[in-house]
Amino acid sequence: MLKLRNLLAVGKGNNNAVRSLSTTPSCNDSESWFSKLLVRKIEPTKESHSRMLSDKEIIYALHTHNVRPDSMGSYLNNYKNTVALINEKKANLSTELVASWTVQVGDMDQCLHLWKYTGGFEKIDQAKDDLWNDPEYLSLMQERSKFLRSRHLQYLLAFSYWPQIASRTGKNIYEMRSYRLTPGTMIEWGNNWARAINYRQHNNEAFAGFFSQIGRLYNVHHIWCYKSLQDRKETREAAWRSPGWDECVAYTVPLIRDMHCRVLAPTEFSPSQ
Structure with missing residues (x-):
């Protein structure tokens, strides 16, 4: 990490060098340790990141x-x-x-x-x-x-790679995990989570994934649905046993400035229970 910071500092005088550096690897990259830090080149574009990641309608x-x-x-x-x-x-x-x-x-x-x-x-x-x-x-x-x-x-x-939001029935709890990302890293976040979400759809726990457009910027909210706190524990432990999940999560950690979670209960008038 220290070497990466030094390289980034050196690259400040070279705009092309800065644009080509990213802080997260793709999950399946098996090359050298430094190449694993390069997910993709973030080139200048005429299209907003939000258009790349979502449907703005x-x-x-x-x-x-x-x-x-x-x-x-x-x-x-x-x-x-x-x-x-x-x-x-x-x-x-x-x-x-x-x-x-x-x-x-x-x-x-x-x-x-x-x-x-x-x-x-x-x-x-x-x-x-x-x-x-x-x-x-x-x-x-x-x-x-x-x-x-x-x-x-x-x-x-x-996020376009999350499952379509579907109302839930029965008795459920929800977990909202909120992340504040380093500005400029939303594409890299999406690049990794597009893979990671595949590990979390087996029990239909993925409810919604969002990123902020107006308000507190570079905020991400992942909402998960569980039957109980015990179900949450067992589901998360099963994900960590899946080969590849730990790598996808580890690669997103450098993008996060802070995070917190809340456990939620639906109100009686909530369409999704």
Whole structure:
């Protein structure tokens, strides 16, 4: 790693050298140790990285709400009514709720709501104009503000190599693993995870994979679905026993600046249970 840093420092004066260096190897490269650090050359392109990795016609909005500890019941009832109102106007809004969760392990007194917009940012603009001129919606928003400590919104794109999002039934828990990547490494992340995801589809645990488009940038969210914490433990241990999984994971570690996970439980009004 020290040698790589020195090479990168030397290459700062040479733009071509910097562009051709990457920090992650492909999983199946069997050449020298240094060649394993070269996944691909990131050349100048007329196409954005987000276009390479995803379909920009479908945008996901992740709403993170930090709720007052004494107001969770009132907050959930308010949001349930908000979802019902939006569902009534669904034909005009081109949006739908994918899932809603409360955090069980991690950032407590927190709720996450994942919405899907079909038709790109144009539909988000239209939905915002429609809702912000609806007195009932504004009334629910004003009421909800009494129950909140803070909130955050991210617009996300789904990685094209992840399985299509499908609602789950029965009793499940979800794990959201969130990563903050070093700027400039999203292509390399996708290059490795396009292989790694193949090791995690046997039990249908892969729910969704996103990267941020607006909001906190270079954020990645992987969402997994399990029957229980014990099922999570057994599934993850099985993945580590699969030849190749450990290499794919190890190669993404240098790309991560920080990470955290949250265990989530679906709300009663969540379409995915």
